[in-house]
Amino acid sequence: MVPHLVTALNGPLLDLEKKILAATPAIERWFRMEWQEHTPPFYCSVDLRNSGFKLAPVDTNLFPGGFNNLSAEMLPLAVQAAMAAIEKYCPDAKNLLLLPELHTKNTFYLQNVARLMQIFRQTGLHVRLGNLTEGVTESQTLELPDGTSVTLEPLQRSANGRRLGLENFDPCTILLNNDLSSGIPSILENLNEQNLLPPLHAGWAVRRKSNHFAAYDEVIKKFAKLVDVDPWMLNPFFTKCHQINLQEHIGEEALASSVSSLLSKMRKKYKEYGIKEKPFVIVKADAGTCGMGIMSITDANQIKDLNLKQRNKMSVGKDGLPIHDVIIQEGVPTFEHINESVAEPVVYMIDRYVVGGFYRVHADRGINENLNAPGAHYVPLAFAQQHALPDLLAKPGTTAPNRFYMYGVVARLALLAASLEMEKTDPNPEIY
Amino acid sequence: MVPHLVTALNGPLLDLEKKILAATPAIERWFRMEWQEHTPPFYCSVDLRNSGFKLAPVDTNLFPGGFNNLSAEMLPLAVQAAMAAIEKYCPDAKNLLLLPELHTKNTFYLQNVARLMQIFRQTGLHVRLGNLTEGVTESQTLELPDGTSVTLEPLQRSANGRRLGLENFDPCTILLNNDLSSGIPSILENLNEQNLLPPLHAGWAVRRKSNHFAAYDEVIKKFAKLVDVDPWMLNPFFTKCHQINLQEHIGEEALASSVSSLLSKMRKKYKEYGIKEKPFVIVKADAGTCGMGIMSITDANQIKDLNLKQRNKMSVGKDGLPIHDVIIQEGVPTFEHINESVAEPVVYMIDRYVVGGFYRVHADRGINENLNAPGAHYVPLAFAQQHALPDLLAKPGTTAPNRFYMYGVVARLALLAASLEMEKTDPNPEIY
Numbered sequence: 001m002v003p004h005l006v007t008a009l010n011g012p013l014l015d016l017e018k019k020i021l022a023a024t025p026a027i028e029r030w031f032r033m034e035w036q037e038h039t040p041p042f043y044c045s046v047d048l049r050n051s052g053f054k055l056a057p058v059d060t061n062l063f064p065g066g067f068n069n070l071s072a073e074m075l076p077l078a079v080q081a082a083m084a085a086i087e088k089y090c091p092d093a094k095n096l097l098l099l100p101e102l103h104t105k106n107t108f109y110l111q112n113v114a115r116l117m118q119i120f121r122q123t124g125l126h127v128r129l130g131n132l133t134e135g136v137t138e139s140q141t142l143e144l145p146d147g148t149s150v151t152l153e154p155l156q157r158s159a160n161g162r163r164l165g166l167e168n169f170d171p172c173t174i175l176l177n178n179d180l181s182s183g184i185p186s187i188l189e190n191l192n193e194q195n196l197l198p199p200l201h202a203g204w205a206v207r208r209k210s211n212h213f214a215a216y217d218e219v220i221k222k223f224a225k226l227v228d229v230d231p232w233m234l235n236p237f238f239t240k241c242h243q244i245n246l247q248e249h250i251g252e253e254a255l256a257s258s259v260s261s262l263l264s265k266m267r268k269k270y271k272e273y274g275i276k277e278k279p280f281v282i283v284k285a286d287a288g289t290c291g292m293g294i295m296s297i298t299d300a301n302q303i304k305d306l307n308l309k310q311r312n313k314m315s316v317g318k319d320g321l322p323i324h325d326v327i328i329q330e331g332v333p334t335f336e337h338i339n340e341s342v343a344e345p346v347v348y349m350i351d352r353y354v355v356g357g358f359y360r361v362h363a364d365r366g367i368n369e370n371l372n373a374p375g376a377h378y379v380p381l382a383f384a385q386q387h388a389l390p391d392l393l394a395k396p397g398t399t400a401p402n403r404f405y406m407y408g409v410v411a412r413l414a415l416l417a418a419s420l421e422m423e424k425t426d427p428n429p430e431i432y
Numbered sequence: 433m434v435p436h437l438v439t440a441l442n443g444p445l446l447d448l449e450k451k452i453l454a455a456t457p458a459i460e461r462w463f464r465m466e467w468q469e470h471t472p473p474f475y476c477s478v479d480l481r482n483s484g485f486k487l488a489p490v491d492t493n494l495f496p497g498g499f500n501n502l503s504a505e506m507l508p509l510a511v512q513a514a515m516a517a518i519e520k521y522c523p524d525a526k527n528l529l530l531l532p533e534l535h536t537k538n539t540f541y542l543q544n545v546a547r548l549m550q551i552f553r554q555t556g557l558h559v560r561l562g563n564l565t566e567g568v569t570e571s572q573t574l575e576l577p578d579g580t581s582v583t584l585e586p587l588q589r590s591a592n593g594r595r596l597g598l599e600n601f602d603p604c605t606i607l608l609n610n611d612l613s614s615g616i617p618s619i620l621e622n623l624n625e626q627n628l629l630p631p632l633h634a635g636w637a638v639r640r641k642s643n644h645f646a647a648y649d650e651v652i653k654k655f656a657k658l659v660d661v662d663p664w665m666l667n668p669f670f671t672k673c674h675q676i677n678l679q680e681h682i683g684e685e686a687l688a689s690s691v692s693s694l695l696s697k698m699r700k701k702y703k704e705y706g707i708k709e710k711p712f713v714i715v716k717a718d719a720g721t722c723g724m725g726i727m728s729i730t731d732a733n734q735i736k737d738l739n740l741k742q743r744n745k746m747s748v749g750k751d752g753l754p755i756h757d758v759i760i761q762e763g764v765p766t767f768e769h770i771n772e773s774v775a776e777p778v779v780y781m782i783d784r785y786v787v788g789g790f791y792r793v794h795a796d797r798g799i800n801e802n803l804n805a806p807g808a809h810y811v812p813l814a815f816a817q818q819h820a821l822p823d824l825l826a827k828p829g830t831t832a833p834n835r836f837y838m839y840g841v842v843a844r845l846a847l848l849a850a851s852l853e854m855e856k857t858d859p860n861p862e863i864y
C-alpha cells in the first residue's frame with residue numbers, strides 16, 4: 001500500500017528531491033566513506049517531518065521499537081543488514097541476549113520483541129530475552145495476539161562476575177531494546193568481555209538530544225555542500241536551555257528569551273522563502289523519549305502563561321523522572337496526510353542500511369503537533385512497491401520511491417549524526 | 433505472484449525442509465563462519481532442480497545475466513548486498529567499469545545490463561560500459577524497449593599500460609558480465625592495479641564444471657553432517673570424461689562406461705528411497721554455458737547410437753568452440769510446474785547474500801530436460817511475499833517462504849563451492 005501523497009511536492013523541496021536524486025552516486029559514495037571513519041549505531045529509527053518546504057529529522061531513537069510495524073516484505077532487508085552488523089561485532093556469535101523494555105502488558109511492544117527475535121534467528125543466532133527488573137528470579141511467559149509467546153528470563157552474572165547471561169546461556173552480544181530512561185541498572189555495568197549494544201551512554205540516563213542535534217549540525221554542513229542546498233532545508237534550528245523548573249518558575253525568562261530568538265530566526269527564513277505558515281517551536285526534554293514532556297509554542301509569552309497542568313506535564317518525563325533541561329527546536333509542520341489524518345514518516349535502519357519504515361498517523365492531532373501519542377497508528381512505508389529503486393525518469397515530486405529514497409538519505413544523515421554523537425560522548429573513548 | 437507449488441512436498445524432501453528450518457540458526461552461523469575463511473564470488477546465480485526427493489544445484493553461473501527477471505520489490509536487497517561487496521573490494525570506489533556480453537541485439541540481455549547499472553549507481557558508483565570487441569573505436573548506443581538506452585564505449589589502456597578504462601573514466605573496479613567463453617581478451621591481461629571481478633579464471637576459457645562439483649562435494653559433506661541428512665539429498669553424482677570427440681567416435685566407449693556406472697549408482701539410491709522414476713544422466717561440456725552442448729541419457733547404449741545431428745550438437749559449445757571434455761551428472765527431474773509448464777528455480781546472489789530469484793519455465797520441455805533453451809520464460813520467485821521470512825508455525829512443505837528459504841540455503845552451498853573452486857584453481861594464489 002502506498003499512502004496517498006497528498007502534497008505533490010513543489011517549491012523548495014521539489015528542488016531538493018531533484019538534487020538528491022541527481023547526486024545519488026556522490027551521496028552513496030559519501031556515506032560509504034563516512035562509514036569507513038565512523039561506526040553506525042547498531043540500529044536506529046528516525047522520525048522525519050516533511051513540511052513541503054523543508055525535510056528534517058526531529059527524533060533519533062537508538063532503541064527502536066516498532067519493528068513489527070515494518071512491512072513483512074522488507075524483512076529480508078532487515079535480516080541482511082543484521083547479518084552485516086553481527087559479523088562486525090562478533091563473527092562467531094552463537095547466542096544473543098536481548099534486553100527489552102518492561103512493557104509486559106503492551107502487546108504491540110511485545111510483537112516488536114518477537115519480530116526482533118525472528119530477525120536475529122535468521123542471522124544465525126540463538127536469541128533469548130533477559131528481564132531487567134531488579135531482583136526477579138522467575139521466568140515470565142507473555143502471550144502474543146498471534147498465539148505465540150515470549151519468555152523473559154532472570155539475568156545472571158557469571159561466577160567470575162565478568163559476564164552477563166541467563167541460565168545455560170552465555171551470549172557473545174547483548175542487545176538493548178530498553179532505552180534506560182530510569183537509569184543504568186548495576187547488572188549492566190563493567191561488562192568488558194561481551195559486546196553491549198548500543199553502549200550504555202546511548203541510553204537516556206546519559207544521552208542528551210542537544211548533543212545529537214549539535215552533531216547533526218556538523219553532518220548537515222558537509223552534506224548541504226555536497227548537494228548544494230541551504231543546510232536549513234534539512235536542519236531545524238535548535239538551542240538548549242538548562243536548569244529550568246517550570247513548576248517553580250525557575251529559568252522561565254531564559255526559556256522565553258531563547259524561544260523568542262529562535263522564532264525570530266525562523267521568521268527571517270520563512271520570509272526568505274516566502275513561507276506563509278506561522279512559525280512554532282517545540283520545547284522538549286533534553287533527555288527522554290516516548291513523546292513525553294513536549295510542548296508546541298508560537299509565542300514566547302506563552303511560557304509565562306502556562307497553566308499548572310501544562311507546567312506539570314513539562315516537568316515529568318518517562319518513568320516519572322524530573323525534567324530540568326530542555327531543548328527548543330524549530331517546529332516543522334507535517335504536510336503529509338493519509339486519508340484525513342496527519343502523518344509523519346519514521347525510517348528504520350540496522351547498521352548503515354535503511355531496512356523499512358512506516359507512517360505514524362494520528363487522526364486527532366494537528367500539523368504542528370507531536371504525533372507520538374496515544375491514538376497513533378502505523379502504516380508501512382511502501383519501500384516494497386514496484387520500482388522501489390528511485391525512478392530517474394519520473395516527473396519530480398510525483399513518485400513514492402523517489403520520495404522514500406530522499407527520506408532514507410535524510411534518515412541516514414541523522415544516523416551518521418548519532419554515530420558522531422556517540423563518539424563524542426563516549427566516557428571511555430578508544431585511542432587509535 | 434507466488435507460482436502455484438504443484439508438488440506439495442512429501443517424502444524425503446519434506447524431511448529435509450523440516451531439518452533445514454529447524455537448524456536455521458546453526459546453518460546461518462555456519463555460513464557466517466565459512467565466509468570468514470572464504471571470499472564469496474562477487475555475484476552468482478544457481479540453477480536448482482527440485483525433484484521432490486532431492487534438491488540440487490545443476491549449474492552455478494559466475495557471470496549471471498537475468499537480473500532484469502528479478503522482482504522489482506527485491507531490488508533494495510540487491511543494492512544493499514552490492515554495497516557490502518563494493519565496500520570490501522574498494523571502499524572509496526567512484527567509478528565502475530562494467531564489461532557485458534556482446535549480445536547487442538538481445539534486448540533481454542541489455543535490460544539485464546541496464547538493471548546492473550541501476551543497482552550499482554545506488555551503491556554510489558558512476559557506471560559505464562566497456563566494449564570487449566577487439567579493435568572497436570566508436571561508442572555504440574543500444575536502445576531498450578522502455579525507451580532508454582545503454583552505450584558501449586571503446587576500452588583504453590592507460591598511458592603506462594597498467595590500467596584499463598574508457599575516455600575520461602578511470603575505474604577502481606572492473607566488473608565482468610561476460611563469461612569469456614571465447615577466451616581471455618589480451619586487453620584484460622596484467623591488470624594488477626584494479627580489481628577485476630570475477631577473476632579471469634572464473635571465465636569459461638579456464639573454468640571447468642568438474643572442479644566446481646568437486647568443491648561442491650566437499651561443501652555438502654560438511655553441511656549434510658551439520659543438518660544430519662544423506663549428502664545425496666543435496667548432491668547429484670557426477671564424473672568427468674575428457675578427450676572425447678563424438679563426431680569422430682573418439683572416447684565413445686569410455687563415455688558409455690562412465691554413463692553406465694553412474695546410472696547404476698543412481699539405481700541403488702533410487703531403490704534405497706523407493707523412487708519409481710527412471711534414472712537419467714546429463715552429459716554436458718565441462719567448460720561452457722548457455723544451455724549448449726547438453727544431452728539427457730537414460731541408457732549407456734544411447735551413446736553409440738547418437739545420430740550425426742546429435743553428435744554435432746554435442747561437439748560445439750557457445751561461440752562455436754569445440755567440446756572435448758564433458759561431465760556426466762546425475763539427472764534431477766524437476767517436479768515443479770507453473771500452470772502446465774515445467775519449471776526450475778534460479779537463485780541470485782550478490783556477495784554472500786541471496787537477493788532474489790525466478791522460475792525458469794519452459795512449455796515445450798519435459799521434466800528431465802534442460803530448460804535453459806529458446807522458448808523459456810521467467811517468473812520472479814516470490815521472495816517478496818508476505819512473511820518472506822520462514823514461517824516456523826506453518827505445516828511443513830506448504831508455504832512458499834519456507835521452500836524459498838531452503839532454495840536459498842542450497843544456492844548458497846553452491847556459492848560456497850564456487851568460492852572454494854576459485855581458490856583452488858587460482859593461478860596466482862595469495863599466500864597468507
